[in-house]
Amino acid sequence: MTHAVIIGGGIAGLATAYYLQKKSAETGLPIDYTLVESEPRLGGKIITKTIDDFVIEGGPDSIVTTKPWGAKLCRDLGLDDELIPTNDYKRGIFVLNKGKLVDFPGGFRLTIPTEFIPFALSPLISPLGKLRMAMDLFIPPRQESGDESLGDFIRRRLGDEALKKIAGPMMAGIYVADPEKLSLKSTFPQFMAMEQKYGSLIKAMQHAKKNRPTNGAKPSPMFLSLKGGLNDLVKTLVKQLKGELCLGQRVTRLKADKTGFHVFTDHSQTPIYADAVILAVPAYVAADLIEPILPELAQLQRQIRYVSTATISLGYRRADVIKQHPFNGFGFLIPQSEQRKIIACTWTSTKFDCRASDDDVLVRVFVGGDGQEAHVTLPDDQLLTLVKKELSDIMGVTAQPVVHQIFRWVKGNPQYDVGHMERVDAMEALTRQIPGLYLNGSAYRGVGIPDCVKGALETVDYLFEQLHGKA
Ligand SMILES: Cc1cc2nc3c(=O)[nH]c(=O)nc-3n(C[C@H](O)[C@H](O)[C@H](O)COP(=O)(O)OP(=O)(O)OC[C@H]3O[C@@H](n4cnc5c(N)ncnc54)[C@H](O)[C@@H]3O)c2cc1C
Structure with missing residues (x-):
């Protein structure tokens, strides 16, 4: 044997x-x-804690559907009936821009505009920044085939503003990484391929959009989770x-x-x-x-290299917070230029059902990542105070949470x-x-x-x- x-x-x-x-x-x-x-x-890293009706994830909270193996494992295990999709009809994402939460324009696929109107109307990028992004249509593809950083790639094709306000928080955010160090080839190789094939990211996205099947089938959800949390x-x-x-x-x-x-x-x-x-x-x-x-x-x-992060989940009575903020999306991302002490926040109970009772709201805040690790090791009370202050400044939420839970991931995130x-x-x-x-x-x-x-x-x-x- x-x-x-x-x-x-x-x-x-x-x-x-x-x-x-x-x-x-x-x-x-x-x-x-x-x-x-x-x-x-x-x-x-997969850990779920249930406190009263709050289902709190300490590490991962979702399984992306574009890579089938996570969902396959759930199905192989017989968990089909336990899978829950993201509430994609509420999927708005916000970006902090000059201290205000601004709608991430519809018609963006990751960083690249695929539809003109929402992009043209978005206050997130300045008119000059938009013009620079549009130059992607004319900039010749890179000749060398080796790796480059996400920062270099986005700056080269779409400009500095797109990097700072969109790609940095969104794409590098997934890896809690510094976009200037993050390998494009290891994280978003499809963008390299798109540049080589179409000569332009915008053209490649438009091509993909045109060729998407229009048989009326419901698009699959962006992410899945399990009713009782991923620890199931x-x-x-x-x-x-x-x-x-x-x-x-x-x-x-x-x-x-x-x-x-x-x-x-x-x-x-x-x-x-x-x-x-x-x-x-x-x-x-x-x-x-x-x-x-x-x-x-x-x-x-x-x-x-590994960097450290922490997640801080806060549960509120809905009646206490709903007048302060509508929680009308999956949450928000924060560009480094905003110089906040948190890097992102998920409005968990909007993103997924089964995360809080109808009378409650659950949010999850991220701190740490490349360049911001010092916050991770703050004592619990200081970390909690920091997070509450950030949510008050950014979202206007001043109500006291009825539940909180901190998870620290020291050297938890490979770069x-x-x-x-x-x-x-x-x-x-x-x-x-x-x-x-x-x-x-x-x-x-x-x-x-x-x-x-x-x-x-x-x-x-x-x-x-x-x-x-x-x-
Ligand atoms: C805050 C956070 C949010 C995330 N969100 C998502 C998400 O939403 N979706 C997603 O898909 N991914 C997400 N991830 C990433 C994902 O959770 C992890 O990459 C994945 O779970 C890592 O699995 P692993 O088995 O490689 O490592 P780990 O989960 O780290 O497991 C390694 C294990 O090895 C054990 N070990 C270490 N040393 C020894 C030793 N000497 N002897 C024996 N055992 C040892 C450790 O105790 C640990 O249990 C997130 C990660 C974090 C930190």
Whole structure:
């Protein structure tokens, strides 16, 4: 019997365990596994806390639908009836501009205007800024094919104002990253392809819009979640796992020899033997474990920077706040130029149903990210005061929340800096030198849940391919 050890019980490790078990059953190839997680709970960044009727997410709150693997995992687990869509009919997004929340113009797909009227009428971008964006139609495509930063790309095609007011908060915001460091190739490769194919982003978007099917079918929602919160994904998955789960045990050392791997934990002197090891931990943890086996790989893994963030959820009685703000959208983004202490806010109970009772409102505020990490480690009372002051200044909400919950993610967000994809390709090439060693998780080929699940599916396929003879 082949034995695999999965290190890390976040979604990347859990999905690997699930699909390993599934493929073993489907193929009849006997593989069993041990999953080792340092914390006493499974799920990693996925954590939901329910307080009264408030369903509060600490990490991810949604699964994007344009990448199918997150929803696939939910369906494979039988969670179809638990899936809830975003309330896209209320999907307005706002941007803070000179201290005021301004509607993000309709007709934008990510950063690029696809419809003329809402764009022309939007007060968000100055007339000169709009003219500069329109120059995208005439600027020749870049000749070099290598990576560049999101900042350089947007500035080159659409101008500085589009970068500061739209692309920075929206696109870099997803990665809590500095757009001047963020790798375009690793995060928005489709934009590179659009520039090369159509010579202009606006033309490419217009082309895509014209060719969108118009059979009257309802467009699929932008995001999905689960009625009880995303931790239900973890709970359901874990219930179906048949392998050994070792919680509260930190992997401290890895040893490889001709027979396989020896996985040492802080729990026992005796290592766990493994034919295959899947590292589903942050890159800096993987680097320490890999160091004695493949120091070149460890060195590359250490080049992946991590930044810290925190989410602060506040629950209000609707009657207390509704006269102060209508919560008429999914929330707002804040460009760096506004110099606020928070980076974004989700109006959670508008974005999804099942997040608060009809009499309540739930919002979630983000702090931290590249360049703003100091706020993350403030004591709870100071962080709460800071967040309430920001919401009062920006939204006019002065009512006291009836519930609050803070989650800190210290070194929780991998940064895909320029050149990231090349580094990951090199890491994977090095990993292949050690048969039976695999890397998965948000450090490498996508930070979201769907990417981690895709990584799990690919890891399992590759592992079966490699171990086929051995199993
Ligand atoms: C605030 C926030 C909001 C987000 N929002 C979204 C969203 O809406 N949608 C989305 O798709 N994604 C979102 N993400 C990203 C997504 O949540 C993560 O990228 C994903 O959950 C990471 O999964 P993972 O398994 O790679 O890592 P993790 O969840 O970090 O899991 C790694 C696990 O390894 C364990 N571990 C570490 N060291 C050791 C060791 N030595 N031995 C054993 N175990 C160890 C850790 O305890 C942890 O449980 C968000 C992230 C954050 C922080």
